[in-house]
Amino acid sequence: MLVPPGTVVFAEVLGRTLSGRPLLSARRLFRRLAWHRARQIMQLDEPIEVKIYEWNTGGLLTRIEGLRAFLPKFELMDRIKTFTDLKNKVGCSIRVCITRLDEETNDLIISEKKAWEMTYLKEGTLIQGTVRKIFPYGAQVRIAGTNRSGLLHISNISQGRVFSVNDILKMDDEIKVLVVKSNVPDKIALSISDLESAPGLFLTDKARVFSEAEEMAERYREQLPADSKNTKLDADLQGGTVPFDDEGTLYANWKWFQFLEDGKPGENDN
Numbered sequence: 001m002l003v004p005p006g007t008v009v010f011a012e013v014l015g016r017t018l019s020g021r022p023l024l025s026a027r028r029l030f031r032r033l034a035w036h037r038a039r040q041i042m043q044l045d046e047p048i049e050v051k052i053y054e055w056n057t058g059g060l061l062t063r064i065e066g067l068r069a070f071l072p073k074f075e076l077m078d079r080i081k082t083f084t085d086l087k088n089k090v091g092c093s094i095r096v097c098i099t100r101l102d103e104e105t106n107d108l109i110i111s112e113k114k115a116w117e118m119t120y121l122k123e124g125t126l127i128q129g130t131v132r133k134i135f136p137y138g139a140q141v142r143i144a145g146t147n148r149s150g151l152l153h154i155s156n157i158s159q160g161r162v163f164s165v166n167d168i169l170k171m172d173d174e175i176k177v178l179v180v181k182s183n184v185p186d187k188i189a190l191s192i193s194d195l196e197s198a199p200g201l202f203l204t205d206k207a208r209v210f211s212e213a214e215e216m217a218e219r220y221r222e223q224l225p226a227d228s229k230n231t232k233l234d235a236d237l238q239g240g241t242v243p244f245d246d247e248g249t250l251y252a253n254w255k256w257f258q259f260l261e262d263g264k265p266g267e268n269d270n
Helices: 026-044 083-087 110-122 206-211 213-222 228-238 246-250
Strands: 012-017 024-025 048-051 055-056 059-064 065-070 092-101 107-111 126-135 138-143 149-155 174-180 188-193
Touching: 026 065, 026 092, 055 083, 055 188, 059 092, 059 107, 065 092, 083 110, 092 110, 107 110, 126 213, 149 174, 174 206, 206 213
Parallel strands: 065 107, 149 188
Antiparallel strands: 012 024, 048 092, 055 059, 059 065, 092 107, 126 138, 126 174, 138 149, 174 188
């Protein structure tokens, strides 16, 4: 294909031909840029939405910035029992996070589980659930719309004194719970006591606790310590661009390629 005179072309210089002319590759440059943008997305550590276009026996395939990305079936929220379950995901949009990236081996691995946890299991998130099991030390609560469960420890049921979990909760009770900090890695800790506007209120008026749940959850979040990493990230985003690592200095006129999180063109874009 002939390029008309005056066309602005971005390319990477690979070397020189035998005649001494520069040997250029636009594909190499834009592939390098795609990997850099993928690293930026991973650096942001926020869920993104992708569309599944293919499946295989190990999982699902999509593209991020034009790069082939793999979603292993064990990183899906739904339990995969048959190949049909995988096939039915083709064409669906899924929120994912990048968990592993290696440009040399062309590995771009993503996870729906991590994206879901980052969205719904942050400390202070109010969720709905159903009591599935009752133990002497608490209750197992199935989180609505998922196959994930968390533990509502007896000490987190109420600020009042709870002598027996069975006296307060019953199987299949639908409740609102707050995600709180867990002392056990990879375990979901839940609380109702932090939703009480008065100590012991859940023991006498469950309906009121649940009706005030949104307000109390907001108060809980306001008291959480600020995350220095997120605070810095928010400051960068207010400046109009996502943060860049040192690799950006490798490219001339790099600001031309900056992109915003919301997809709007930057000041230097044409």
